[in-house]
Amino acid sequence: MAKATTAPLQSGALPEERQQRILDRLRGDGRVVAAELAQLFEVSEDSIRRDLRELAAQGLCKRVYGGALLPAATLTPLKQRRMEHSARKQALARKAVSLVQTGQTLLIDAGTTNAAIAAALPRDAGLTVITNAPHIAQLLLDREGFEVLLIGGRVDPAIGGTIGAQAVEQVRRVRADLCFPGACAIDAAHGLWGFDGEEALFKRAMIEASDETVVVATDDKLEAVALHQVAELSRVQHLVVEHSADRATRSAFAARGVAVHRAEAGQ
Amino acid sequence: MAKATTAPLQSGALPEERQQRILDRLRGDGRVVAAELAQLFEVSEDSIRRDLRELAAQGLCKRVYGGALLPAATLTPLKQRRMEHSARKQALARKAVSLVQTGQTLLIDAGTTNAAIAAALPRDAGLTVITNAPHIAQLLLDREGFEVLLIGGRVDPAIGGTIGAQAVEQVRRVRADLCFPGACAIDAAHGLWGFDGEEALFKRAMIEASDETVVVATDDKLEAVALHQVAELSRVQHLVVEHSADRATRSAFAARGVAVHRAEAGQ
DNA sequence: CGCTTGATTGCACGATGTTGCACGGTTATA
């Protein structure tokens, strides 16, 4: 550094502040170029490289020749979420599917756990599946051997399925043997809960259109809290939990008349 | 780098970023052409070839003469069928998409050609897409940046979308700027035809719910015959045909007031 | 005040990565 008294910090930024602004830029554009940053902050590329090295060490960016990119993990949030916990969810799905009988009509909500259930359903068992999730419908069409009914309406991108008044109205016009409402949170004392109001209304309609309700809950759902009530626990006949689910929790549900099914040890 | 024209990385993309974008393109179109990529990224074909070589070494693409394809291993037989004639259909889709304007609402029928159109739609153009095909809905959800409305009802496995009374009823309750009814057969004298009665009724409802109708027809549709009439030709404003479409046929449609759009020579 | 400590920076230099071009072989197309 030259003997200049004012040069580096006057127009420039503090190191930490600089890194923060690099991150902002990165999130905005998806990429940063080292040479551009050096010019922007009026520092040498060496300093920029040091910053990028540090950010990469924290997993906040991926260093590439010439600059840095957003880490691959944040690029495909939707598809990646679909793969998360797949081993555990498959164990849950296998147990849930054992409750299904030949020729039944199923009402299946959107969600990754329910997609795992759809993938585990027995083929050519004369099953009719009603779903609000295009992903699940497509999955069953690809597998062939299912009767598929689609619930229409606006597709909520965060949920991956239709909810809202139109969807609710259509669900009211069907009748199913079993329904699988995706659980946001379930509690032995207060029943089934959802994060979103519209979503909760739709789940409630699903339950009312079905003879029996199966709630499939990963461990985290058993302790979660949510804002909107979907249904009392008395409307839930079956609860499928992971092998690792707490024993006290399981018996709490069983004591209230819910048939608790525990998945096999999932890998 | 010799006396190169300008700084190569300044205006262009980072090498790794370029490979990522090549992959995106590949997954979207199923194929990439080396010469096109070179022009797009403003680098020599040599660099593109190096990129493709590297991606192929990771098993992410399959190199072919002139470019690269998606590796066959990643495609299920059904998805593979979806890619059939993809080059021709993508050329059609690119032309069809040029008729779409920012902020419009589109009504898109099921079918592989229409799936290609959905894949080619510009992102973040404020488009609302109403479709009866779960595959198309899912595709747009994955791409993000679209408002998606689903038409409910029984899903016909042969068609890959909902048809029938319930679907028709829902279409009647929406309004679109443009609709893309999958064509089974189109004839300058007699209009648009469908193979199946229910399917034809649904397509007719689509057309009636839209201001303008765009028929996208591969060559074989221009000579096909079908049983059930969908609509008179006067209801069709635009016809998109392949580059190879017969000239006399094209002028026959043009003479009846249909705007005929000819796709670019598709490889 | 003088000194030390730690953090940050710029620079030098060797190592590695990337690019375009030239050249010769291979492949598709008419």
Next chain:
DNA sequence: TATAACCGTGCAACATCGTGCAATCAAGCG
């Protein structure tokens, strides 16, 4: 078969990277 397009390899030029090092500055302490 002839032609043009495409491919792979080697090469030289250039860009970027990592490391070690010295200079600078702020802060703490005797």
